[in-house]
Amino acid sequence: MTTPPAGVRTLLRLEGLAVLIAALLAYAQLGAGWGAFALLFLLPDLSLLGFLAGPRVGAAAYNAAHSYLGPVALLAAAALGEWPVALAVGLIWCAHIGFDRLLGFGLHGTSGFGATHLGRIGRADPW
Template identity: 35%
Template sequence: MKLILKWEELVLFALSIYALYDMHVQWWVYLLLFLGPDTSMLGYAAGNRAGAISYNLFHHKGIAAIVFIAGWLSGIGILQVTGIVLFGHSCMDRVFGYGLKYFTGFKFTHLGEIGKQDSVK
């Protein structure tokens, strides 16, 4: 992934941390929820298709935004926090090159194949 995109995702990740700080969310809640989206990888036990669907469900920024907006409109704070955590987690994953998954396998993402370096930096 190009360096400028990594910096963009890093800034968005930092923004999610600030948003949680601004909402006075305790740090241990963030840490507890932060690794939660990665449990979606268990879907790969049922095959590549099920794994990609479950992984993408928890790592799609649009879904994170929908969860946050639902919490904001309903006044349910935990939904807002969950939306921010999902968004921040997705941003952090993209900094490391982990994108949304294709059905062909875990290492095949919308950002390219995990582990392959870009030819242009």
């Protein structure tokens, strides 16, 4: 994956911050418990286990759990069906993705864990 220009990386990180703040404010208005938020916040990171099966499976699993498609679909279904638990889970999921983007963790390519759409993460390969 090619690294985007610094200005684009900054913009994507700021978008992550905006999503994180919006999700936190909406979650606070929902009145759901913060204990549930803490328990579920890191749940999408279980998708990292996919990398144990190789970079292609790992990237697919991680990207599925760290794309906004899933949580936005869940939020839409929750709003239409008036399902407050699904709404809370969707907001937590969005907050997690926003937090990851803020920290510079992007979607992964199949060339290895360190290659993301926001640039390289982790230590450089010494070989």
